Amino acid sequence: MTAPHPSRTAPTTEAILSPYDRRVVGHMPVAGEAEVEAALARATAAFPLMKRLPRFVRADILDRAAEIIDRRREEIVRLIAGEAGKPLYDARGEVSRSLFNLRNAAREARAFAGHEVPLDVDNAVFEYQTASADGSALSLSDADLETLSKLGRRVGLARRYPIGPVLAITPFNFPLNLVLHKVAPAIAVGNTVVLKPAPQTPLTSLLLAEVFAEAGLPAGALTVVHCSVPLAERMVRDDRVAMVTFTGSAKVGWHIKEQAGKKKVSLELGGNGAVVVAPDADIPFAAARCVRGGVVFGGQYCIGVQRILVHDQVYDRFEAELVRRVAACKVGDPLQEGVDVGPVIDEGSARRIESWINEAVAAGARVLVGGKRHGAIIEPTVLTDTTPDMKVECEEIFGPVVTLSRVSDMDEAVRRAADSKYGLQGGYFTNDLARAFRALEDWDVGGLMINDVPIYRIDSMPFGGWKESGLGREGTRYAMESMTDIKFLVVNYG
Template sequence: MKTEKILSPFDGRVIGEMPVSDAAEVESAIVRSQAAFQKMRKLPRFVRADILLKAAELLKERREEFVTTIAGEAGKPLYDARGEVSRAIFNLTNAAAEARRFGGEEVPLDMDAGVFEYQTTDSQGRPIALADLDSEALNRMRRRIGISRRFPIGPILAISPFNFPLNLVVHKVAPAIAVGNSVVLKPAPQTPLTSVLLQRLLRDAGLPDGALEILHCSVPLAESMVRDERFAMVSFTGSAKVGWHIKDIAGRKKVALELGGNGAVVVAEDADLDLAAARCVRGGVVYGGQYCIGVQRILVQQSVAEAFTAKLIERVRACKVGDPMQEGVDVGPVIDQGSALRIQGWIDEAVAAGAVMLHGGPRVGAVIQPTVLTNTAKGMKVEDEEVFGPVLTVNSYDSFEEAIARAGDSKYGLQGGMFTNDLRRAFQAIEDWDVGGLMVNDVPIYRIDNMPFGGWKESGFGREGTKYAMEEMSDIKHLVINYA
């Protein structure tokens, strides 16, 4: 089988080799996934839960192997890679818990007198008025029960991004297993090795053969799978451009899209400026800013803008830039040279159009220096698009209403953040700012993995977070029983 070398984005060294799947291997994987689904759908809840719980235990034991693989192929700083593994352990454990309790509900069928009257007939099939019914007849009418149950829908095609090669894969795979589906995974081409480790781990935990297939394949083959009606659903995380293309070609199957963002943070005059500055740096430049919910646009009330900006710059300067495999490094490379050239080009375009660089430096290979710009405006890519790099824009505002309007003036709507001690503003913001999640006294990067997660507008639709993803990956059958 043909293989492809997977390279470090920092120094180009070989991290490992990945088999490249051709059309025949794609077809075989789909067939195996179909067969595995027939096993998965019949497994008792406790079996699916035990597999996920065992996988979490094995991940704890193999933590360092996953950490070094993530850091190597994704260029992620070690402490961030460790955080990703910890989140994946929680995700697997939480999916095990949800697998045990995920079910349906009783649907009340005796809510409306008019419906009862309409549905009630005598022995000749003629309607009987409610007033003419005796108590026993009324009791018989009450003795219908509706039971809504959720069932797995079939093989899931999961397409995952490079920036979280373990946890964003687990966000798709664990809920699918928990509800009883099989998965064919196409990982990001830059970071497939972590997925192979996860596949081995799940097999060791008892997952049936074929329940998780991994295909490192070309874009045309991936598109053929998106079109393939044997998949019940496509779950995609990645860029808006690719996501909406997937929706266009997916046909009748379910589609869940977790797409991009250009996260905004509003800092009010009553905010804790030290906390706000520290969190904006953590959410904006660490790991090269490669978070779909990362901080990109910061809006600060005019009266505290100078003080906040000084604190922000101080913390940006303190970030250690370098080899992600070394302890203590905050900012390593972006995923490849092409991305670095694009990001640097957007910075240069903004400065040429009137933006002022408060902090930055020359690009070195795929390493972009943490950059802070001010005097940016709509029409600049650093404001309108998703940078996906260590770039922050900082601008001031006068009124809170102006800030929320500007924060929401984006084609994206994934998550936002705001720093204020006025809860009235928080409730005003969530009404007027169309984002999937709003973090008060924190930045949009905040995510606990059982939260409902997803966006508005071009940031996609559908929700991740274990229980919510399980709902997306299942469908309802409704049973009505007349036991009168």
């Protein structure tokens, strides 16, 4: 565990290993009961100061954190590549996104405000105030009208206030930027944060806490705890925590919601992103984007491409283009320049993905390219002749595997894409906007990308899912709204 101004150390440390070659990337302090209790106590004690900091102070802290990360960019890139197994190109992209995320949070911290609510809009209120004793309406004299005008001299102001300590539980696949999706908005509005990072990638969170300390964040405003699941669940239940924000699997997310009691909960959960390709699509571009969204970084995106449904008229062209591009992906050491696909997060995950591929093949699916496992590396894989009941279609595979299906009708394609317990994001390659808008009516996803794939995301846009894919929305301003609550002030100046 660490805090921005650490005054104590946890009694033990754990070696964090590279998923590619099992080398030691670094050592992470392990938080026990005492350290978890101290983290909650510090977050609670720091909140009165944080919520009263002027917004320009919070914004300046966020801007300085961005400057520090920019200065240490390559160090952070290599740390992410080491502990997450993320290829350097993607790790650099993550750091760039984190800079935007922080700077956007700083801008929003300066601009975030409440609003006036008009109060002179309901004549029933005035009728009640000016009624006779028996409830009948009075005829209004000039004096009555003057009284009535005074009754209209009220101003209603809705202002947002931070709610208190936020428990942020984050995943391994974006150990910097998805952490900042929770930490940056919380700081922007004046909350404190206890951060429980993914067990596979805590070192980036440790470094981030150091960055915020250097940027001037008050002591106790951000504390990182690398702890066991039972201790994490204890924090979820703790009444001092005002909100739990979680990104991860659907199973764990909905369990957290059950444990959280009356506190606020935001869940960004899984998906099995579908892409629909219409006859009028730009086939080379669509195929290139599906490769990028499906197999790069080992397919470890909750919004990654998993199911591709292509109209019969262009199917053969698309299949050839897709297979060629997948076969050309460079697989290997994520710390080597030019590698597209490194390992998945651990060998256990790789074995699970391999078993799903083999299970699909045994049930009649065909492998067009890839399909093999080498330690923690899964070859980029394209499957065809799959069916909706196979795990590679109906569950979240979280690996470099896509399924490719032929459809004869675009309405059928949208129905199949929407036929999922998940609803995070989808993609639709078409130049027919009427078709695109109709698809959005029937396809329950948090975001539909036209002429792009589900992994498209700008960090300021509303992000979240329908159905099993979650609850609430992330994206800087949307997260800031969820991490605050409204107090309403009425001033009668009549």
